[in-house]
Amino acid sequence: MTNENNDEKIDDEFEATDAAFEASDEEGGQSATVQFTETRDDEMDRLRQAADSADKRVLMAQAEAENFRKRMRRDFEDQLKFAAVPLVSDMLQVRDNLHRAMESAGDDEAVAGLKGGIAIVAKQLDDTLAKHSIREIPALGELFDPNYHEAISQMPSDQPAGMVAHVAATGFQMHDRVIRPSQVIVSTGNGDTEG
Structure with a gap:
């Protein structure tokens, strides 16, 4: 009898264990499916975010490349536009000397022809400079502007204070x-002091 009881007991335990396994397989299968679905959705979200981030980086790189191209084009155009600056600076000294020669010649009739010739050459040089967008910077009677004027001195004058009273050397741009x-030379105002 003990053998039969033992066999029944074993059969009951086996059936209980088998039922427990079946129940856990059903729950585990659903759990695994839910877990797989959640993992797949999380992975899709992560991939979408990575793709969005990559798109933003590509757009930023394209914008940077376009800005670089524009900056290089502008720098190249500036180099072409201002390539002659060293030559022009030297030519301005020649222009200054021509104008000084005309001023120092005076009104003597003996040098009138020479002065006229120098005036023609000076005018031709001024016209050539103007043709290439080189022009005098207005100064006399203008308000002193450190962007365009270099103050070498100050003096009392009829001009209001801060105005250019005398030009020692013409500026160009x-x-x-x-x-x-x-x-x-910048005016300090009227030399008369009212008391």
Whole structure:
């Protein structure tokens, strides 16, 4: 009898264990499916975020490349536009000397022909400079501007304080760039003091 009881007991335990396995397989299978679905959705979200991030990086790189191209083009155009600045600076000294020669010649009839010839050459040089966008910087009677004028001194004058009273050397600019600032004497105002 003990054998039969033992066999029944074993059969009962086996059936209980088998039922427990079947129940756990059903729950585990659903759990595994839910877990797989959640993992797949998380992975899809992560991949979407990575793709969005990559798209943003590509757009930023394209914008940087376009800005670089524009900057290089602008720098190249500036180099072409201002390539003659060293030559122009030297030519301005020649222009200054021509104008000084005309001023120092005076009104003597003996040098009138020479002075006229120098004036023609000076005018031709001024016209050539103007043709290449090189122009004088206005100074006399203008408000002193350190971007265009270099103050070499101050003096009392009839001009209001801060105005250019005298130009020692004419300044020039090429396009929008100052090649040489005007050397000026700035007014300190009227020398008379009211008391």
